[in-house]
Amino acid sequence: MKILLCIAGMPYAEATVRFGGGIAGSTQSSVTLLHVISRRGERVAGRRVLDRAHEMLPDLTVTRRIRQGDPTERILTEIRRGHHNLVVVGASQGSPLTQRLLGSVTLQIIRRAPISVLVVRRAGPHLERVLICTGGLDVAEPVIEAGSRLAEAAHARAALLHVISPVPSMYTGLDEIEETLPELLQTDTPTARHLRSGAEILARHRVSAELKLRYGVAADEILSEAREGDYDLVVIGASGTAGRLRGWLLGDVTRQVVEHAPRSVLVVRPA
Numbered sequence: 001m002k003i004l005l006c007i008a009g010m011p012y013a014e015a016t017v018r019f020g021g022g023i024a025g026s027t028q029s030s031v032t033l034l035h036v037i038s039r040r041g042e043r044v045a046g047r048r049v050l051d052r053a054h055e056m057l058p059d060l061t062v063t064r065r066i067r068q069g070d071p072t073e074r075i076l077t078e079i080r081r082g083h084h085n086l087v088v089v090g091a092s093q094g095s096p097l098t099q100r101l102l103g104s105v106t107l108q109i110i111r112r113a114p115i116s117v118l119v120v121r122r123a124g125p126h127l128e129r130v131l132i133c134t135g136g137l138d139v140a141e142p143v144i145e146a147g148s149r150l151a152e153a154a155h156a157r158a159a160l161l162h163v164i165s166p167v168p169s170m171y172t173g174l175d176e177i178e179e180t181l182p183e184l185l186q187t188d189t190p191t192a193r194h195l196r197s198g199a200e201i202l203a204r205h206r207v208s209a210e211l212k213l214r215y216g217v218a219a220d221e222i223l224s225e226a227r228e229g230d231y232d233l234v235v236i237g238a239s240g241t242a243g244r245l246r247g248w249l250l251g252d253v254t255r256q257v258v259e260h261a262p263r264s265v266l267v268v269r270p271a
Helices: 013-028 040-054 073-081 096-112 137-155 174-179 181-185 189-202 218-229 244-252 254-261
Strands: 001-008 030-035 063-069 086-090 118-122 129-135 158-163 207-216 233-237 265-268
Touching: 001 013, 001 073, 001 096, 013 030, 013 086, 013 118, 030 073, 030 265, 040 063, 063 073, 073 086, 073 096, 073 118, 086 096, 096 118, 096 189, 096 254, 129 137, 129 189, 129 218, 137 189, 137 233, 137 265, 158 189, 158 218, 158 233, 181 189, 181 207, 189 207, 218 233, 233 254, 254 265
Parallel strands: 001 030, 001 086, 030 063, 086 118, 129 158, 129 233, 158 207, 233 265
Antiparallel strands: 118 265
């Protein structure tokens, strides 16, 4: 796999470099470090940024790039030219103004990149717990596959979360809802078949995993599970998905999860 690791500046990007480098190491991927400058006079400082990042990745195959211009356009161009499989960006780095600008760049990259995007936030040194979010049926299979492959490579545990909305009036609390999961898995409903299929994918990748079923607003339930479960990474689908799931994956859900998740988010775009 080829990873494009985008660096806005140091020391703000250190967590992004560490986490992206950890993913690259566990998946045996090569890394391209990309730093975008706004004018030619920033090139020397840009080299120092890349020097520092490169020092943090001593055991990886690393290529370095400095590009000048609009960050979003330069990143998208590098993705196409370099035939990368994953782009890694930081959720927030630097001053409040830089954070707002980067946030805009990050969302643009998620919307427009032809590949999956890893948004790094509050990253720890190791990937130990992965939350894989699935909206249902066969269109979510690439999300489960991507999360399973990553969890397998990192020897991490995983949870497969399915959110059903709206909340049926017969349920009065989360405890009662969770008790229905074993019964649901014994049925032949589309949701049950989907969850069993997801569990088979995780088992095929030899990932220690559990299934989670929640009722409510998708974004709210994903964020609640991410906080309560203390996951290191949330995996969710990107835009461009056809069918009934398009709104679930394209609209507010993915954006809200990226913006408000307590930890890093992998936005999966099928190849």
